[in-house]
Amino acid sequence: MxxxxxxxxxxxxxxxxxxxxxxxxxxxxxxxxxxxxxxxxxxxxxxxxxxxxxxxxxxxxxxxxxxxxxxxxxxxxxxxxxxxxxxxxxxxxxxxxxxxxxxxxxxxxxxxxxxxxxxxxxxxxxxxxxxxxxxxxxxxxxxPEWHLPEEVRDVVLVADVTGLPAVAAIVENLDPEVSGVLYLGTARPADADLVAPHPGITTRVVADLADVAAEPPASVEAGRRTQVWIAAEAAHVRRLRRIALQDWQIASGDLLARAYWKAGRDSTEVDAENLVRYRDAIADGADLHDPQVAEDIDLGV
Ligand SMILES: Cc1cc2nc3c(=O)[nH]c(=O)nc-3n(C[C@H](O)[C@H](O)[C@H](O)COP(=O)(O)OP(=O)(O)OC[C@H]3O[C@@H](n4cnc5c(N)ncnc54)[C@H](O)[C@@H]3O)c2cc1C
CATH class of the missing domain: 2.40.30.10 (Translation factors)
Incomplete structure (x- = not known):
């Protein structure tokens, strides 16, 4: 790929x-x-x-x-x-x-x-x-869930176990000169072995994504354009998205934040609710292919 x-x-x-x-x-x-x-x-x-x-x-x-x-x-x-x-x-x-x-x-x-x-x-x-x-x-x-523009060489990836298959596929396809950090939220640190080593990516396993601190990543501190990709439980995604946009000043276009599941809600229920919102958004002229629309609907922002 x-x-x-x-x-x-x-x-x-x-x-x-x-x-x-x-x-x-x-x-x-x-x-x-x-x-x-x-x-x-x-x-x-x-x-x-x-x-x-x-x-x-x-x-x-x-x-x-x-x-x-x-x-x-x-x-x-x-x-x-x-x-x-x-x-x-x-x-x-x-x-x-x-x-x-x-x-x-x-x-x-x-x-x-x-x-x-x-x-x-x-x-x-x-x-x-x-x-x-x-x-x-x-x-x-x-x-589609991933793209990295040629001019962006710094990434922050955040996933729980539901996002792990995606980050594993992403990391094994990254160019060697890309660098950044992968925060993996899992109760089993051995899950990190499913992500192939990459020379520029440091993996940090946390038992709970709530433990990912708001301190800016090194690339942001250094003033380099950084792409942030988040896929996990909705509440964690909401918090980390806010940190990325407000504290790290990541441009909205350089952020993909996806709620891969919602605690206490099954997917059928969540999809049915989102479908109504998608229909309303489309009726108002929104492009259903725009990830910003999905982000707003999935995360209720
Ligand atoms: C784009 C996208 C890609 C995804 N890729 C993957 C993937 O590759 N692998 C993968 O495993 N998941 C993936 N997921 C997440 C997966 O779709 C959800 O976890 C889904 O809810 C699981 O369906 P279910 O029938 O097991 O549970 P549901 O019937 O949807 O939910 C039943 C209950 O379980 C809870 N629940 C759902 N998922 C979890 C979980 N992981 N841990 C604890 N409780 C949970 C719900 O909150 C609910 O209370 C992806 C989701 C999206 C949107």
Whole structure:
């Protein structure tokens, strides 16, 4: 995977993601599970294969939605509605959607790898208890989540375990001269081993992202343009986003802040609430591909 962007003229992560998303087709894939592996005490790795992914050109940290049905059978696949949002035929039984990151993609065998953090309850967590090679999983995507402009060589990455597959993909695709810090929020320090070493990236494991201090990173102290990327539980993302914008004076275009989950709320509930906000925003003329719109909606800012 490469973090180059085909969006001519994109000068920061937000505009690059917006351009890429505007041109991206909705990829529906009917996949077959080819491997399930207990990767670490935190993660289950699921590898799926599908010829529907033949045209997929992966970029680091792309996000995909699993389309889950109660019996594990085929899901009704979405199309793009007039407003640009995924939509289903009238009367179709909508699957339950869960967002994950493309950890890696093998374009030759059309195999896509997902690393899923197990937790106490949830549709996805229950899926992991029964999933076997040969099972079918349908999915739709892909949402771009990463870009680094050539002129930015300093980064701050922040993730909890749900953002770890994304930062692992990001770090292994960074040019060697990029430098910065990765804050990883996990109760299991060994999770950091899933991120390949990079000569310029220092990994700091914290049990809780609330422990990430507000002191500016060295690149900000030195006055260098720094890109900040955050993917974690919503409350942590909200706090760290505020620190990045207000204390570190990161330009809004150089910040991507994504709520990957919300404590005490399941994704179905959160998505339903956000859908209403997206529809309102689109009706008011917002571009649904603009990450700023997603940031405002996801974080309620
Ligand atoms: C763009 C994007 C990419 C993502 N990539 C990944 C990925 O690669 N790997 C991954 O594991 N997750 C990833 N996530 C997060 C994942 O979608 C959520 O954690 C999701 O809620 C899990 O679904 P579930 O059915 O297990 O739980 P849900 O049914 O959504 O939630 C049930 C309960 O569990 C809680 N909960 C949800 N996630 C966690 C958690 N991690 N730890 C503790 N409690 C939790 C909820 O607050 C709720 O109370 C991503 C999310 C987004 C938006």
């Amino acid at each position: 490469s973090d180059a962007v085909d969006a001519a003229g994109a000068h920061d992560i937000k505009s690059a993601i917006r351009s890429r998303a505007q041109g991206a087709p909705l990829v529906n894939a009917q996949t077959t599970v080819v491997a399930v592996e207990e990767l670490t005490p935190t993660f289950t790795r699921v590898v799926v294969q599908s010829d529907d992914l033949a045209e997929y050109v992966p970029r680091p940290a792309d996000a995909v939605k699993l389309l889950l049905t109660p019996d594990g059978g085929a899901a009704e696949l979405p199309h793009r509605g007039d407003d640009g949002l995924p939509a289903w035929q009238d009367g179709a039984e909508r699957p339950v959607l869960r967002a994950l990151t493309v950890r890696s993609f093998d374009a030759v065998d059309r195999r896509l790898t997902l690393d899923i953090a197990r937790h106490s309850t949830g549709v996805l967590t229950r899926l992991l208890e029964r999933i076997r090679p040969g099972d079918r999983i349908d999915m739709a995507g892909m949402r």
